[in-house]
Amino acid sequence: MKRCLVLTGGRLDLAFAGSFLEKEEFHKIVAVDGGLKAARALGITPDVIVGDFDSADPSVLACYRKQEHIIWEVHQPEKDDTDTELALKRAMAMACTEIVLLGATGGRLDHMIGNIQLLYPCLQKGIRASIVDPQNRLYLIDGETVFCREKMWGKYVSFLPFTEEVCGITLKGFKYPLTDRDIRIGTSLGISNELTEKDGIITFTDGVLIAVESHD
Known part of the structure; x- marks a missing residue:
């Protein structure tokens, strides 16, 4: 690397x-x-x-x-x-x-x-x-991503659509899970989630998300 x-x-x-x-x-x-x-x-x-x-x-x-x-x-x-x-x-x-x-x-x-x-x-x-x-670490993701609690920038992680629509979002190991959810630009649905497990996994079928790891 x-x-x-x-x-x-x-x-x-x-x-x-x-x-x-x-x-x-x-x-x-x-x-x-x-x-x-x-x-x-x-x-x-x-x-x-x-x-x-x-x-x-x-x-x-x-x-x-x-x-x-x-x-x-x-x-x-x-x-x-x-x-x-x-x-x-x-x-x-x-x-x-x-x-x-x-x-x-x-x-x-x-x-x-x-x-x-x-x-x-x-x-x-x-x-x-x-x-x-x-306070933050921000990056883009376009597919399955694993979040490890020990490597997180802070306790919070937020997901916001970078493309007009992001389809089929599923969150596992998070405080606020989702299953096969589509989101479009213009929502705050993905703000301030947290891990409840050692690792959290996000998967989605189409689109690009902004991921922001943050602490207060």
């Missing part, structure tokens, strides 16, 4: 990020524009730096410019893709099989919603991509 960390330009809790990175190992690190400030504060040297650098601190840019091994992917500010999308494309091009985004929540809601949408091309390519922050 080849894991990639993407540091984006959203709000990032440095204490949480430092603790998280002490426990996790990544083979590649991609920093995005404003995420460079967090990278420097965390003592991280990215393998690739991506963006138009319209929001980057010039002193931080100068610091990383001195490090010759870093690959720079520079884009014009007037472009179709966000810097985060460009970073994900770079991670996929490096044949990463798992991508974790830090700094992808908080701040502007349009960017946060856009970042959730960006997980879909990863799912289509069989890449596990997730957004994590101190």
